[in-house]
Amino acid sequence: MGLSAVPDDHVATIVTTLEMTQRPRARALPDAPLRLVRWERPAPESYRALFRRVGAPWLWFSRLVMDDAALVAIVHDPAVEVHAVLDRAGIEVGMLELDFRTGGAxxxxxxALVPELAGRGLGRWFMARALALAWRGGVERVWLHTCTLDHPRALGFYRAQGFVAVRRTVETFADPRVLGVLPADVAPQVPLLARTR
Incomplete structure (x- = not known):
């Protein structure tokens, strides 16, 4: 109980796991100037480039530090689907990854969408598309997690879409900016306390 010190070269976050155990009622799909397309067997460098574009502002780094073989083992697995969100010009502005490797879930x-699209109501369109793909035959649970490093409205957004919080954990990890995995100027909302490489 109380406060726990976090080393200057680390970051701490509260992770909330949320789930749906019933398919939500069908509702009208909001219009959007975007389209969601299946990204078959993405090349590691292309996958990481999009992952960095959508995730760097929130200190996403896990897929950036995997070697190619480990990343390909996940994103080329037949039970994992990667989708890209494209704008009208065909530019990738978001990503969705659905993992069906656990039976029934x-x-x-x-x-995620690129930060420039936040606040335009596009997340509701995106989540409606994600849920339509996730809820398929045999699926009894759709779940995700978010953390206090994500967009400040992420938790409320997921709850508004019908997800229910079921678990909370604390995660600490080496700050990817200190490690040189992400630039020192990303995620300015998270204080950088240690020197970067």
């Missing part, structure tokens, strides 16, 4: 592993 779908984990929304990654769900």
């Amino acid at each position: 779908c984990e929304i592993g990654y769900f």
Whole structure:
């Protein structure tokens, strides 16, 4: 109980796991100037480039530090689906990763749009599309997690879409900016306390 010190070269976050155990009622799909397309067998460098674009502002780094073989083992697995969100010009502006590797469940592993699209109501369109893909035959649970490093409205957004919080944990990890995995100027909302490489 009380405060726990976090080393200057680390970051701490509260992770909330949320789930749905019933398919939500069908509702009208909001219009959006975007489209969601399946990204078959993405090349590691292309996958990481999009992962960095959507995730760097929130200190996403896990897929950036995996070697190619480990990353390919996940994103080329037949039970994992990667989708890219494209704008009207065909530019990738978001990503969705659905993981069906656990029977009866779908984990929304990654769900993000580039920060420039925040606040435009596009997240509701995106989540409606994600849930339509996730809830398929045999799926009894769709789940995801978010953390206090994500967009400040992420937790409220997921709850408004019908997810229920079921677990909370604390995660600490080496600050990817200190490690040189991400630039020192990303995620300015998270104080950088240690020197970067």
